[in-house]
Amino acid sequence: MSRQRRPCRLVYTDERFVHAKRSYPGIPLLVDGDEHFVDPVCDYLRARIVYGSLNTSSARTYAEHILHFWNHLQARGLPYDEINDEVLLEWLNAQADASDTTRGARCDAVFDLYVWLESEGYVHRMVRIPGVNDDEPFRPQLSSRPAKANSFRRNSSKLGIVSALRPKQTATLPLPTPDTDDIGRLHAAVDTAPNLDVADRNHLLLDWYLQVGVRRMEWRSLTLAQIPPLEVIDAASARLHAIEIPLTTTKGGRPRHVGALPELLERTREYIEGPRQQLVDRFRAKLGKAYREPDEVFLSNKTGGPMEPKAISNLLNTLFEQAKVQGHGHRLRATYLTRLFEAELMLEQARITAHPGSKQLVDFELVLRRVAERAGHRHIDSLRPYLTLARKRLARQPGTEQLLTVQQLLDAKLAELAHTEALLRVRKEELDEDIANSRHQST
Known part of the structure; x- marks a missing residue:
């Protein structure tokens, strides 16, 4: 009987992993069922973090997607350097319980890995990469298509391609922002x-x-x-x-x-x-x-x-x-961003009112950059919907240099008032229930 191999797993570097006098704890490393490091994947993840400035939390997500694929290969007994579109499609179709968004992210992680492996010489003639091997006559094992700008991926491939098998994203309604x-x-x-x-x-x-x-x-x-x-x-x-x-x-x-x-x-x-x-x-x-x-x-x-x-x-x-x-919890940041945009717009309008000769129109790109810096967003385009919402909701009125703090104070007091009102409603419902139970028991 053949021995059942254990599934692949991830381990992580600690502070002892040092490169160029800098410590890199938390780098994910892939270990196969025989307890051997999968060197091509480990080299890829290390390179993305050390040389590509990828943060370890994102690398961990990519590593989990790759781990999912590697376990599929191990279960099939397939070597990583001999896969093709048929194998990739089989793996994607087996994920019926996952959303299109999740399947797309997993497909991206695996395809980007193979693009890197091809460009670094770990595999040969598996992916046709613009500017790398597109002048060579061969039929690639993994097909690709151009990545659309500002499409489904926040970080599109630097080489401008994605897997041709990538699941199409279905339009989803934006989650509500807590009021x-x-x-x-x-x-x-x-x-x-x-x-x-x-x-x-x-x-x-x-x-x-x-x-x-x-x-x-x-x-x-x-x-x-x-x-x-x-x-x-x-x-x-x-x-x-x-x-x-x-x-x-x-x-x-x-x-x-x-x-x-x-x-x-x-x-x-x-x-x-x-x-x-x-x-x-x-x-x-x-x-x-x-x-x-x-x-x-x-x-x-x-x-x-x-x-x-x-x-x-x-x-x-x-x-x-x-x-x-x-x-869910992260939508609380959407509430914060909406309020921050409103405060920044109020401040910009107050400056225009105070100095009408120096500026006549709100510089919305400047507002975007200010909010992005304050909120820790690298890409301002992801914040444009919040700017649009704030512009629709905000009534134009003059203010002072302290408007940002005043707006924060106002929001905090409104939240405190809403908390009290909600608590009173809960207590009233409990009291009404106690009264009803008492009447029921007395009868």
């Missing part, structure tokens, strides 16, 4: 948590998303050193100023600054000195010297360590379900 009432219901859902300390942390999660526009990893990676002391927060509050917080763990590894309201930072500081400190004390008493207090601000109530990204997503998804709000 003030939705946010109030989300905060009310947080209040249903039996542990008040966890509720404090989860309220802060929502508000850091909504008021500052952080991403999941950015929120998770906030450290104690990044939260200013109370005297700095009080001074900024007296001047009606937001405080610039430097973010170092960001999408794409590009450091940026974000503006946080003093009230939000004060509540974060209170969480650090209250519920967080109690959590740390509990785990120190439980684990002794085996427990090391993390540098991160927000901790898991179950482990005492930083919250895992998947746990954050699951928490937000649960809150959206409980609050009966459409969408």
Whole structure:
């Protein structure tokens, strides 16, 4: 009997992997069923990160797609350098449970791998690449077609081609952007948590998303050193100023600054000195010297360590379900972006009103660039829908240089009011139910 080979798996480099005096932890590496590194794939992923400036989170996604394909090859007993369109199509058709978007992303990852392998000489005459081997007479094993500009891929192939077998994308309706009432219901859902300390942390999660526009990893990676002391927060509050917080763990590894309201930072500081400190004390008493207090601000109530990204997503998804709000946690950034555009437009219009001779029309490209820099977006085209929405919603009115902070304060107070109203509705429903039960029991 032939031995059943174990499936392929991914392992990751640690800080000991160093290139040009720089450490690269977290690079995914593919290991086959015989516990051997798959060198062509490992070389590809290392090259994309070290020389192509690909961030490790994106590389991990690509590696998971490649892993899916490699397990298909291993199950079929096929060598990687002898596949063709028939094999690729068979693999894509076997993914009936996946959406067209997912299948397209998987197809891109595998095809881009083979384009790189062809260009670097790992395989020969498998893909026809413009400017590399398109002058050679051969029939490629993997067919391609030109990649359309601004199409389904945010990062289209640098060589201008995609797989000819790539599934066509079906048009999907954009997810809704949570409004003030939705946010109030989300905060009310947080209040249903039996542990008040966890509720404090989860309220802060929502508000850091909504008021500052952080991403999941950015929120998770906030450290104690990044939260200013109370005297700095009080001074900024007296001047009606937001405080610039430097973010170092960001999408794409590009450091940026974000503006946080003093009230939000004060509540974060209170969480650090209250519920967080109690959590740390509990785990120190439980684990002794085996427990090391993390540098991160927000901790898991179950482990005492930083919250895992998947746990954050699951928490937000649960809150959206409980609050009966459409969408998912990342849509909170859409709310932030919409508000940020409105504030930037108000500020630009105020400048025009104050200095009518120097400028007559709003420079929308400048507004786009400002918001992109503030929100940590490399490509401004992905933000144009938010600009269009803000232009439609915003009433033209003059303002001051502090409009950005005033708008943040207004949004925060509106969210607080909606939270209170949603909580009152929940309490009223509970009271009505108690009254009805009491009447039923008395009869």
